[in-house]
Amino acid sequence: MKKIFAIVKYEIANIFLHDIRRGILLIFAASAYLLLFSWLYLFGIVNHIPMLIVDQDNTAISRNLTQKFADSDAFEAVAWGDKLEDVESWFHTQGRHSAALVIPKDFGKKIQTETQSNVMLVVDASNIIVSSNSNIAAFDIVQSFNQEMGRKLIARDVSQVPYLAELRLEPVKFNYRILGNPQLDYLRFFVFGLALIAMQQGILLAVAAAVLWQGNKPLQAEWELKPWQRWLLKSCIYWVLGMAAYALFLNIGSTFFVLPVAAGLKQHLLIGGSFIFCLIQLAGVLAGVCKDELLFTRISVSYTVPAFILSGFTWPLEPMPSWVRFLAYFSPYTYVSEAARSLYIYGYYYRLNTNAALLFAVGLVCFPLAARLYSKRMHRC
Numbered sequence: 078m079k080k081i082f083a084i085v086k087y088e089i090a091n092i093f094l095h096d097i098r099r100g101i102l103l104i105f106a107a108s109a110y111l112l113l114f115s116w117l118y119l120f121g122i123v124n125h126i127p128m129l130i131v132d133q134d135n136t137a138i139s140r141n142l143t144q145k146f147a148d149s150d151a152f153e154a155v156a157w158g159d160k161l162e163d164v165e166s167w168f169h170t171q172g173r174h175s176a177a178l179v180i181p182k183d184f185g186k187k188i189q190t191e192t193q194s195n196v197m198l199v200v201d202a203s204n205i206i207v208s209s210n211s212n213i214a215a216f217d218i219v220q221s222f223n224q225e226m227g228r229k230l231i232a233r234d235v236s237q238v239p240y241l242a243e244l245r246l247e248p249v250k251f252n253y254r255i256l257g258n259p260q261l262d263y264l265r266f267f268v269f270g271l272a273l274i275a276m277q278q279g280i281l282l283a284v285a286a287a288v289l290w291q292g293n294k295p296l297q298a299e300w301e302l303k304p305w306q307r308w309l310l311k312s313c314i315y316w317v318l319g320m321a322a323y324a325l326f327l328n329i330g331s332t333f334f335v336l337p338v339a340a341g342l343k344q345h346l347l348i349g350g351s352f353i354f355c356l357i358q359l360a361g362v363l364a365g366v367c368k369d370e371l372l373f374t375r376i377s378v379s380y381t382v383p384a385f386i387l388s389g390f391t392w393p394l395e396p397m398p399s400w401v402r403f404l405a406y407f408s409p410y411t412y413v414s415e416a417a418r419s420l421y422i423y424g425y426y427y428r429l430n431t432n433a434a435l436l437f438a439v440g441l442v443c444f445p446l447a448a449r450l451y452s453k454r455m456h457r458c
């Protein structure tokens with residue numbers, strides 16, 4: 078027992094004292110990403126999109142519509158024009174990440190005579206978040222305007238009270254619920270995924286340093302252990318610290334940014350523990366065949382971004398081409414990204430046990446190879 082304690086003490090000293098970058102990457106990479114991007118996406122959705130309003134009608138009805146756009150949280154009327162050329166000039170000069178509302182002539186007259194009129198929204202789609210939010214907000218504003226004008230027209234023509242006019246105009250009232258993220262908050266959607274991918278990279282680099290760092294000098298107590306015992310002990314140390322990093326960024330997210338963490342301890346231990354165990358074994362194998370830390374870092378960094386994109390976290394796996402999905406299934410992150418988000422938001426995931434078992438199985442398969450390669454590396458020291 079004293080030998081094991083001595084080895085653990087020596088490894089902890091390496092992580093937090095002799096090779097401090099290892100401890101920083103292992104413990105704080107995920108939390109650093111969480112803090113950075115949580116502040117970046119703090120307001121959750123893009124509001125106050127700059128808008129140019131071109132009102133060619135300039136009647137009470139058209140001004141009513143433009144006022145609705147100006148009063149909404151989604152848009153901020155910052156410029157006004159009276160001809161279509163103003164729209165082109167706006168987007169060429171000041172209109173980056175903005176929108177333009179164009180109301181044609183005879184807009185009010187057509188409405189009063191029960192002739193359908195047109196309104197055009199022009200949006201800069203170089204940023205799809207801006208264009209998507211603009212379209213949704215504009216649709217809601219125009220729908221509200223249509224209902225208001227429809228009630229007035231029906232009440233005017235058939236002398237109905239506004240309540241009955243509303244029932245005639247809307248015989249079916251449509252309602253919908255958005256589950257999990259009702260405000261379409263980008264903070265809820267994105268940040269935990271970035272923290273997980275940062276944690277993955279931190280674990281990979283920290284384990285690689287434990288194998289490849291030139292300052293590693295095995296203790297005599299390590300030589301007295303069998304190869305699988307040495308690697309198991311080292312794996313346990315990094316697994317415990319990895320779980321600490323996992324718990325840390327979850328607590329930071331829920332405490333300071335009110336991000337949801339709905340699942341219980343058992344579910345988090347299952348998905349987080351199996352993921353971290355799998356990463357440690359894969360890092361051990363890869364580090365065992367790399368000649369130095371530089372080569373390992375290049376390989377792991379080149380893997381990180383594709384792993385995030387192909388995981389289904391931002392773009393669902395189902396619409397991807399079959400060969401892309403085939404590649405995605407070789408990445409451990411694919412099995413944790415969707416599961417983790419579902420656990421955070423809903424508290425459950427229908428394939429939790431399956432995904433955790435797959436990750437754990439991959440780790441078990443890699444364990445003996447990682448142990449053997451680490452033992453060989455020790456003999457070179």
